Amino acid sequence: MVFLHPGTAVLLAAAAGLLVAAGLFLAVRGRNRAFRFLSCLLPGLALACAGFALWDQLILQPAERLVGENRHVEATVLDYPLPAAYGESLTVRVGHVRCRLYLDDASGLEPGQRIRFDARLRLTEEQTGENYHLSMGLPLFAYGKGDVQLLGTVDRQWLYYPAKLGKLLRDNISAAFDEETAPFLTAILTGERSELKADSFFYAMMREAGVLHCIAVSGMHLSFLVSFLAILLGRGKHSSLVCIPVILLFMAVTGFTPSVVRAGIMQLALCVSVLLDRDYDNHSALALALGVLTALNPYASHNVGLLLSFLSTLGILLFYEKMSKSLFPVPKTWEKKLPGRIVRYARGSLAVSLSALTLTLPVSAYCFGQIPLLGPLSNLLILWAVTLTFGFGMLSALLGFVWMPLAVIVGWPARLLVRYIRWIVSVIGRLPFASLYPQNDMIALWLLCLYLLMAAFRFLPGIEHRLRGFSIAAAVTLVFSCAAGCVIWRQDALDAAVLDVGQGQCVVLLGRDFTLVADCGSTNAAENPGDTAARYLLSRGRLKVDALILSHYHADHRNGVEELMRRMPVGILIAPPPESEEAQALLDLASALGTSVRIVSEEVTEFSFGSLSASVTPPLGNVGDNEECLCALLRLGDYEVLTTGDASMETELRLLERLPLPDIELLIVGHHGSAGSCGEALLKAGAPDAAVISVGRNSYGLPSEEALQRLMSAGAAVYRTDRAGTVEICYREDKGAISDG
Numbered sequence: 001m002v003f004l005h006p007g008t009a010v011l012l013a014a015a016a017g018l019l020v021a022a023g024l025f026l027a028v029r030g031r032n033r034a035f036r037f038l039s040c041l042l043p044g045l046a047l048a049c050a051g052f053a054l055w056d057q058l059i060l061q062p063a064e065r066l067v068g069e070n071r072h073v074e075a076t077v078l079d080y081p082l083p084a085a086y087g088e089s090l091t092v093r094v095g096h097v098r099c100r101l102y103l104d105d106a107s108g109l110e111p112g113q114r115i116r117f118d119a120r121l122r123l124t125e126e127q128t129g130e131n132y133h134l135s136m137g138l139p140l141f142a143y144g145k146g147d148v149q150l151l152g153t154v155d156r157q158w159l160y161y162p163a164k165l166g167k168l169l170r171d172n173i174s175a176a177f178d179e180e181t182a183p184f185l186t187a188i189l190t191g192e193r194s195e196l197k198a199d200s201f202f203y204a205m206m207r208e209a210g211v212l213h214c215i216a217v218s219g220m221h222l223s224f225l226v227s228f229l230a231i232l233l234g235r236g237k238h239s240s241l242v243c244i245p246v247i248l249l250f251m252a253v254t255g256f257t258p259s260v261v262r263a264g265i266m267q268l269a270l271c272v273s274v275l276l277d278r279d280y281d282n283h284s285a286l287a288l289a290l291g292v293l294t295a296l297n298p299y300a301s302h303n304v305g306l307l308l309s310f311l312s313t314l315g316i317l318l319f320y321e322k323m324s325k326s327l328f329p330v331p332k333t334w335e336k337k338l339p340g341r342i343v344r345y346a347r348g349s350l351a352v353s354l355s356a357l358t359l360t361l362p363v364s365a366y367c368f369g370q371i372p373l374l375g376p377l378s379n380l381l382i383l384w385a386v387t388l389t390f391g392f393g394m395l396s397a398l399l400g401f402v403w404m405p406l407a408v409i410v411g412w413p414a415r416l417l418v419r420y421i422r423w424i425v426s427v428i429g430r431l432p433f434a435s436l437y438p439q440n441d442m443i444a445l446w447l448l449c450l451y452l453l454m455a456a457f458r459f460l461p462g463i464e465h466r467l468r469g470f471s472i473a474a475a476v477t478l479v480f481s482c483a484a485g486c487v488i489w490r491q492d493a494l495d496a497a498v499l500d501v502g503q504g505q506c507v508v509l510l511g512r513d514f515t516l517v518a519d520c521g522s523t524n525a526a527e528n529p530g531d532t533a534a535r536y537l538l539s540r541g542r543l544k545v546d547a548l549i550l551s552h553y554h555a556d557h558r559n560g561v562e563e564l565m566r567r568m569p570v571g572i573l574i575a576p577p578p579e580s581e582e583a584q585a586l587l588d589l590a591s592a593l594g595t596s597v598r599i600v601s602e603e604v605t606e607f608s609f610g611s612l613s614a615s616v617t618p619p620l621g622n623v624g625d626n627e628e629c630l631c632a633l634l635r636l637g638d639y640e641v642l643t644t645g646d647a648s649m650e651t652e653l654r655l656l657e658r659l660p661l662p663d664i665e666l667l668i669v670g671h672h673g674s675a676g677s678c679g680e681a682l683l684k685a686g687a688p689d690a691a692v693i694s695v696g697r698n699s700y701g702l703p704s705e706e707a708l709q710r711l712m713s714a715g716a717a718v719y720r721t722d723r724a725g726t727v728e729i730c731y732r733e734d735k736g737a738i739s740d741g
Contacts, residue, residue, distance in 0.1 A: 055298050063097045063139040066121050070145060073121070075099065076154055077113045079163050079255070081106035082194050085524040091138070099140035100124070100133065103148065110167075111160035114151040119144045135258065135303035162252030166190050169253070172400030173393070176407040181418045185393040187215035188386065191254040200528040201566050202422060205429030207368075210375025214386050219263030219309060224390045225250060226267055240271035247271070258293055258306035262313075265289035282317050286310070304367050311363060312356035319355035327351055346380060353379040365447065369539070371436040378428050382421050389417040430567070437539030494612075494636045494731040496666055499536060500721045501529040502696030504556040507643055507668055508536060509634060513610030515542045518549045518632060518643050518668070520560040524696055530563025536726075537568065544568055546609045548595075549616065550575040551645030552629035553583040556672075562586060565593050572596045574607065576619050576630050600630055604658055612636050620647070620654040631655050633664075639731050642686060643668040649679035656685055666729060667691040667716065673703025683714040691716040692727045 066073075075092035081103075082089055088106040092099050092115070101119070109115065119142040124133035127141050170192060173185050183195035193215060197203050206212050213220065226243055233239040251264040266285040273280035290310060293300045300306055327347045353376040365371050372378075396411030428434055438447065495510040504522025506529050509515075515537065522529045537545070548570050551557055564570065573595050578584040587597050598605075600618050607614040613635045619628040629645035642664045644652065648671070667688035670677035672695040691711050693703045703720065711718050719727045 058096055059139060062095055063123065066094060066097065066140060067123055068121060070118050070120050072116065073119050073142065074114065074116045074151065075101070075142075077109050077111055077115060078160075079111055080167050081109055082192075092142070094121075094140070094142070097140055098137050099142050100138050101142045101144055103144040106148070109148070111163040112153050112157050114154055116149040116151055117142075117144045118146050131299055131302040132304075134299040135297070135301070135306070137297050137299075162249060163255075165249075166192070166253040166255075168401070169397045172397045172404075172407065175404055176396050176400055176411050177415060180422070181411075181415045184215065184418050184421070185389070185397075185414060188221060188390055189393055189397060191216075191257060191260070200531065200563055202425065204528065204531045204534075204563070204567065205425045207370070208372070208429035208434045209378040209425045210372025210435065211378045211382060211425060213308070213312075214382070216259065216305060219259070219266070219313065221390060222247065222250060222260065222263045222267055224387055225394070228391055228394075237275055240274045244268060244271050258297075258300045258303045259309035261293055261296075262286075262289045262306060262309050265292055266313075282313075286313055286317070304363070307363055308360050311359035315357070315359040316352060316355045319358050320351050323355050324348060324351035345384075349380050349383055350376055353383075361447065361450075365438040369437055369535070371438065371447065372434070373436050374428050374431065374434045378424065381424050381428075385417045385421050389414050389421070392417070432543050435538070437535065494639055495540070495728065496641060496731070497536065497726055497728045498668065498692040498694050498719075498721055499529070499532055500696075500725045501525045501532055501560070501694070503672070503698045503702075504529055504560075504696065505668070505672070505694040506533050506560065507694070508533065509612065509641065510537075510540060510542065511610060511612055511636060514546050514612045515544065516547045516549070516609060516612060516614075516634070517545050517564065518634075519551050519557040519645070520548070520564050521555055521557040522560065522696070523556045524698075528563045529560030530565075530567060531560070533560065533564050534567035542568075545570045547572045547574060547607065547614070549614070549630065549632050549643075551631070551643070552576055552619075553579060553586070554646065557629075557645065558583075558586070562589060565590060565595060569593075570595045572598055572607075574598050574600060574605075574616055574630070576628060577601045579628065615659055617655060617658055620651050620658065631659070633659060633661070636731070639666075640664040641666045641668070642688070644670040644677070644682075646671040646677070648676050649681070652677070652679050652682040656681060661686045663687045665689045665731070669693040669703070669707065669711070671702075672698075673707045673720075674700070675704035675706040678707050678710060680710060680714075683710060683716070687714065688716045690729060691718050692729075693718065693720045695720060695722050697722070 073094055075094045078091040078093055078098065080090065084102055087102060087104040089100055089102045090106055090109060092101045099121070101117075103117075122141045122143070124138055124141050125131055133139070133141075169190055170186050173189065174182050176182075177185060183199060187193045187196045196215060206215070225246065229243055229246060230239055233242055247264050247267050251260050254260050266282070266289050269285040269288060270280050272278075293306065324347060327350060357372075357375060361371055392411060392414040396407045396414060399410055400407040436446075493511060495508075497508045497510075499506040499508060501520075501522040502525035504519075504525060506520045506522075507518040509518070517533060520529050520533050525532065537543075545564070545568060548561065548564070550561060550573065553576075561573075565573075570590070570593070573587070573590045575587065575597065577599055578587055590597050598607075600616050602618050604618070605616050607616065615633045615635075617631045619630065629647055629651075631642070631644045631647060631651075634641040634643070640662055642661065644655070647655065652670070661682075664686040665688065667678075667686060667690070669691050673693040678691075693707075695702050708718065721727060
């Protein structure tokens with residue numbers, strides 16, 4: 001509905017009335033599942049129609065009127081500041097419009113305060129090119145300048161108590177647990193993941209192992225909470241009366257994210273059905289939840305978290321019962337014994353994981369470029385531990401309000417459980433094919449075959465006993481697809497890719513018998529550039545890196561190297577002499593991980609990796625850190641690639657003296673296209689056919705117009721990662737080079 005024109009508001013309102021009437025009629029007409037489902041779905045659609053009209057009038061149009069250059073803005077603070085790529089960010093409300101505010105320093109601000117600041121406001125949709133922030137109810141970005149003036153506090157402070165309670169819970173968790181445990185507990189209890197994301201390796205392993213949903217606060221965590229209350233209070237009306245305010249409070253503390261609201265509405269519907277002595281139907285509650293969410297925010301349908309939550313729930317409703325009956329049976333002699341209980345638990349957990357994946361796999365493949373193949377195994381091994389961790393962690397956080405030493409003692413089992421979870425995730429996440437990547441066309445073909453088999457299993461009668469054959473067919477087609485995909489990716493003579501890592505650089509060269517990475521760093525990437533490089537390599541069937549050339553130790557070229565070396569074996573690291581303790585620590589880590597370290601300091605050094613040869617120059621500059629970088633000429637037959645790091649024009653002249661250049665086919669533009677790099681002398685000597693600028697959002701004006709003009713005058717085809725994303729150039733000996741941005 002977000003694609004409809006606002007002028008249809010009157011028609012939508014009329015349609016809403018008709019749908020409500022139809023829903024009420026069906027609600028009293030019958031009690032079977034179809035009637036209950038429609039009686040919830042139709043009013044939900046009605047609410048969504050009305051919500052669209054209200055959203056446009058109350059949110060979008062006022063937001064568009066606020067957009068402009070610097071202006072004085074008064075706002076109400078809605079949450080606590082969080083670290084951002086530059087400075088800090090927090091959510092504020094300007095009039096009726098929620099806005100994400102970015103400040104250099106937001107310390108001291110807290111929910112319920114009125115503030116005044118100077119800011120430049122932009123629509124989030126135009127700024128990012130996507131609807132994610134709109135789906136979270138944030139139509140505006142505000143970029144503050146200067147100091148923030150505190151005007152006082154607003155009335156009805158009780159509205160901000162949930163946000164303050166969430167902050168107190170996070171503080172208690174930090175005080176009661178160590179630095180390894182606290183970020184994980186903070187994520188699963190309050191939904192705040194910024195500290196956990198700082199541990200980029202563990203976060204990446206969770207994604208590879210297919211267990212990120214464990215920390216994305218959603219229906220699973222809400223069901224944990226309701227289950228614990230049911231254990232304490234029993235089941236009945238008195239338990240439902242307690243659960244309703246607790247569910248509402250949990251939704252508020254976690255920020256009313258769409259996936260939590262979806263689960264909360266379904267749990268509230270269950271509680272109300274108990275109180276009213278009415279039948280509860282999961283399908284109807286799911287339809288009602290979706291209708292309410294789209295009524296509150298029509299753009300919620302664009303939220304990937306909500307989509308995954310909805311589809312996983314629907315998959316469980318459609319497939320769980322049939323799948324649990326078809327999995328391995330419990331021997332009759334074990335029925336009432338401990339082994340039988342373990343088998344039933346394993347069967348139920350595996351059935352839940354598999355049924356949840358049935359409908360979410362395409363979304364994961366499309367949105368994240370990843371299929372968590374070993375996700376069911378990971379969930380089987382850790383979900384029981386996550387459940388207990390949630391219980392002990394919540395109890396410990398609440399006891400922190402009473403007496404912190406007691407909270408530390410009660411939280412001791414949670415610390416052990418988190419260590420177990422981290423170990424399992426790290427082991428499974430590092431397995432070669434823990435996840436698959438649909439960039440490989442053969443994997444996409446396998447996914448299609450899998451869904452054809454799944455449809456047969458779900459809808460053809462009497463096929464439950466053939467689950468073993470279904471599993472074998474899926475496994476055989478998977479092995480064939482992976483093998484065929486690896487063969488396909490190794491057919492080209494050379495694949496050169498400049499990865500989109502934001503304001504930084506990471507270059508990947510792939511051939512039949514070599515895998516080389518040049519630089520790996522970024523200052524503002526959404527994910528660690530080492531993870532970006534590892535995922536790209538894994539999607540191409542590469543399980544190791546033969547050589548990693550590090551031009552220099554600046555963060556935008558180096559800060560993903562550690563992550564990449566932890567993710568996959570690196571044969572040799574070629575680097576300049578270390579100029580700091582941090583640089584030396586990186587080289588020591590490489591040695592500890594089994595990587596051979598080669599320092600290039602004085603002479604041009606020749607390397608060979610399969611059919612690829614490399615000439616690497618020592619640092620040639622004498623002005624500053626940017627000058628002290630390695631330059632590398634990479635050759636495969638008649639195809640040459642030159643990368644110069646952040647070298648200046650003066651350094652480029654010294655490069656030409658030490659390493660005469662042939663006509664090069666591909667130039668990785670130096671210093672992200674700055675005016676002081678990529679001089680006419682280098683371009684005249686190298687005469688590159690193509691030039692790629694690795695650049696992201698920055699405040700330096702990169703790439704500069706001067707550098708762009710010089711490149712175009714030299715006749716080079718220019719590609720930029722900030723506009724084209726990852727740039728790939730495939731060289732085939734019989735067809736030449738083909739670019740793909």
